[in-house]
Amino acid sequence: MADRLSTIETLPLHLTADVQWLYDMIVSRRMTQLAMLAEFNIRLEAAGEAACSQSGFNRYVLKVREGSVRRPTVGASAASTVPDVFSSAFRAVLVSAIGEAATRAQEAALAVLAARLRPEMEAV
16 A cells, blocks of 8 residues: 555645645644545635545545655646746745745745636636
8 A cells, every 4th residue: 555646645736735735734633634634625626626535535644644655745847837926035035944945835835826816816
């Protein structure tokens, strides 16, 4: 089972921010598993993906808690296609504080959020 990727691990790259959120919630243990699954499925459905099954979710939780899964990151090739979100001055401060890779990951997450909110903002 350790060699095979879970359904959550094979989600499209544009959902990395949502998978990171899930990973962080699993590690922090601030929500029940049922609440995490419900919120994660809302996020998946909003992105047009199929809901995650409870058994698949539970397998992913076990893998995270036993340490066989790392926190997902945006790969360099994917991050290089993300548009710049921050002003150049703010970006420079952020890069010096958290590094280039983490800054690009934040930009990727914000770009995904902006893409999700765009239809709602155009309706206003």
